[in-house]
Amino acid sequence: MKKLFLICLFVLVSFAVFAKGEVKTIIHDDGTNELKLMPQSEYNGIINSSRVPKADKNFPFIYESLYHLSKDDLKKSSNSSDTEIDINDLSRILRSVSNMRGMTYFSSTKNKTLVLYEKAYMIDGENSKKKIDDKNIGNADGQTSYCYQKDNSFGDIFYKLNYYQKDNTMLAVFTTTSPIGIGPVKAIVPGNLKIFIYVEDVGDEILLYLCTDLDSAKFPGIKGQITESMTARMDAVYNWFLKQF
Helix, strand or coil: CHHHHHHHHHHHHHHHHHHHCEEEEEEECCCCCCCCCCCCCCCHHHHHHCCCCCCCCCEEEEEEEEEEEEHHHHHHCCCCCCCCCCHHHHHHHHCCHHHHCCCEEEECCCCEEEECEEEEEEECCCCCCCEECCCCCCCCCCCEEEEEEEECCCEEEEEEEEEEEECCEEEEEEEECCCEEECCEEEECCCCEEEEEEEEECCCEEEEEEEEEEEECCCCCHHHHHHHHHHHHHHHHHHHHHCCC
């Protein structure tokens, strides 16, 4: 009976992991700066040279998640009439910033689901609030754009968006251009938070790598606040990616 129980438990756990497609998640909040899950690609040099520098007296934080997503599963849950998923679909998705509006996340402090971004759209320049249409048509390689988000916790956030696209791969780098914090306390200075999103079409699956890299001012409670906030936001980015198929 014990052996049968262990087999059943293994099957259930394996099914849960397969259904979500998650390989692993690593949170670095102890000063470890090496990226452990980053796939080998032509963009490794770009990612490594774009990393956020860590100051000795600050609090460093890195979140990594790697997924293998079945195209068949994505197509079954999709409302699109497209029969195939390719790099052009991924390129469109990673540049559809306006579709982040209304994204939700679960707040453990308030014990309920909240809207993460009340507003989200591309803008006509750095730290502007003038809305423009998403630039999500054609090849994204070399594209530089800017976006604005009205964050539930952090208020106004501005990003510079750099895109790279080759063959069946694509990288998006989101870099903050404004300070981030709650109220008058701005713990993260411009440029000290980056989000890397790497996607690769590998045939029957899509490889998705998500990474948040930041350096924050250190004060009591910051570790818990950042860990909770950034984990919730990366889960929201993952769901934003999935819901666009």
